[in-house]
Amino acid sequence: MQDALAALTDAVRSTQADQILIVTGAGVSHASGIPTFRGSDPDAIWKRDVTELGTHAFFCEDPAGSWQWYLSRFENLEGKKPNPGHHAIAALERFQIERGGEFLLITQNIDTLHEQAGSQRMIKVHGTSDRYRCSRVDCELGAPAGSIAASEVDLAAFRANPVEANVPRCPSCGSFLRMHVLWFDETYAGHHDYHWRRVGFAAQVQAQLVIFAGTSFSVGVTDLVTKLALRRRVPVFNIDPTPRVHERGIMSIAAGAEVALVEVCKRLGVADAAGWA
Structure with a gap:
């Protein structure tokens, strides 16, 4: 895992002028006490x-x-409150924006923990509970x-x-x-708040680094982002305690976001105002 963490840290560090795209699923909120879906x-x-x-x-x-x-x-x-994984994602966003880069978080989660942690450049592609x-x-x-x-x-x-x-x-x-x-018998294009075109543009054109965290890769958005990123040979990382995708071109890190992304932030010297504990 240490080699994968080093590779992810280097990838973040080298994506200074480009877009970092993070896609989160229910696993990111599990450490906050919210059950996952699958x-x-x-x-x-x-x-x-x-x-x-x-x-x-x-x-x-x-x-x-x-x-x-x-x-x-x-x-x-x-x-429920944001866990260190949510705070690390928000800290990475601030780090990337402050050094002149671009950042986008796409979350499948309908909870509000990313917002509570301070994430701003975010698409809630499955809607929201509030x-x-x-x-x-x-x-x-x-x-x-x-x-x-x-x-x-x-x-x-x-x-x-x-x-x-x-x-x-x-x-x-x-x-x-x-x-x-977003219900199972509906489409992503059904409501403007899901920003489906923006998701596609980020995956197909903008993102130069893709990080998945806590997702089972069971929905349309993960399928789209994975295919487009790999087609462009963009570095793709998958952070999950039990990675469920083993596709060539995806480097998996067998840990939760609350562990892996916090460690990446520490290696980058990125601080979090809320603390990691």
């Missing part, structure tokens, strides 16, 4: 719940069931561009009695509100 940890969400629950079709069939299921998932996010949106397309609060802060939506009635009559309604048109997340 991981091997006992609380992995998709080991207990079938993927058809996270679909537009299920929402249409049972809006109250969809809301109840997602709110139970979101309870896992309450009170916003909802109208289920009616073309409503000002719905796709393709609208949403509403979760803090502005009163969930008291639904929590007290989670039936369809109490499903939160859009304040603009009266339709049901829905989670502002």
Whole structure:
């Protein structure tokens, strides 16, 4: 692992005038106490719940069931704080920008831990837990561009009695509100907030170093970024305690981001205001 860490540190150091692209998955937040989706940890969400629950079709069939299921998932996010991996990513962003380079973080996670850690140049390609949106397309609060802060939506009635009559309604048109997340039967181009074109441009043109962290490589965004980066022969690193991709051109580091990226920051002399502990 030490050789791989040295190679990653050298790659970051040499990408001064170019873009560093980091793609994170659920594994990055595991050290903060949030269960992964497809991981091997006992609380992995998709080991207990079938993927058809996270679909537009299920929402249409049972809006109250969809809301109840997602709110139970979101309870896992309450009170969680960024771990050293989140802070290291934010520190690398500041380091790269301060020396005149470019940086982009693409996260599959819907939690807000990257934001809490200070990440700014970020795309939440699967949506976010702190916003909802109208289920009616073309409503000002719905796709393709609208949403509403979760803090502005009163969930008291639904929590007290989670039936369809109490499903939160859009304040603009009266339709049901829905989670502002990418469902399994939807496309990345379905909402502007997913910034799918920007993702493709970064992978195909801009990025000169790609770092994956905590991802199972099971979704479209990882497939796209991997193929485009390898086609351009861009250095690609995969940070994960149990790497699940063994493709030529990808150097794996068998450790969590909270270990590997903190070590890279230390080797680069990059400080973190929040501390690494």
